[in-house]
Amino acid sequence: MIIGLLFLGFGVLAFRPVPIPEEKDCLILKGTVSEIYEAGTKDVVVKLNGLDTEFYVNRGLERGLDLEKMRAELTNKEVRIKYPDYWTPLNPTNSMRHVSKIESDGKVIFTELD
Numbered sequence: 086m087i088i089g090l091l092f093l094g095f096g097v098l099a100f101r102p103v104p105i106p107e108e109k110d111c112l113i114l115k116g117t118v119s120e121i122y123e124a125g126t127k128d129v130v131v132k133l134n135g136l137d138t139e140f141y142v143n144r145g146l147e148r149g150l151d152l153e154k155m156r157a158e159l160t161n162k163e164v165r166i167k168y169p170d171y172w173t174p175l176n177p178t179n180s181m182r183h184v185s186k187i188e189s190d191g192k193v194i195f196t197e198l199d
Contacts, residue, residue: 105197106169106170107199108167108186110169111169111186111198112167112168113165113166114165114166114168115164116136116166117134117161117163117164118132118159118161118163118164119132119133119160119161120132120160121156121160124141126144128144128146129141129142129152131166131184133166138181138182139180139181140168140181140183141181141182141183142187143183158189159194162189163189164188164189165189166182166186167184167186167188167198168183169185171183185197185198
C-alpha cells in the first residue's frame, strides 16, 4: 500500500504540466545557437555553444515552428531564451529546460507568454 502511494506521488510529480510563468519570473540566458533539431514528440531543441543544457519548445512543430527556417535564422546567432525555474524527477540535473520565449535581434521567434 505504501509503495503504491509512493509510486502515485512520484507519477504526479513527474508528469505534472510544465509551469508557464509570468515573463517577469523567467530566468534569462543569452547564448549563440550551435544546433537546432527535433526530439521527443515534435519538440524543437535548441543547443547553445559551450552549454550542456539543452532548451526545448514542447511540441514546437505542432505550434508552428519550422526547423529549417529556425536553423537558417538562428544558427551561429545570439539568442535570448526565457525559461521557468522548476525541477522535475524526470530531469533531476536540469539538462533539458523548457522554453517559454526565444528572441533574436529584437524579434520574438517563439513565445507562450502573454
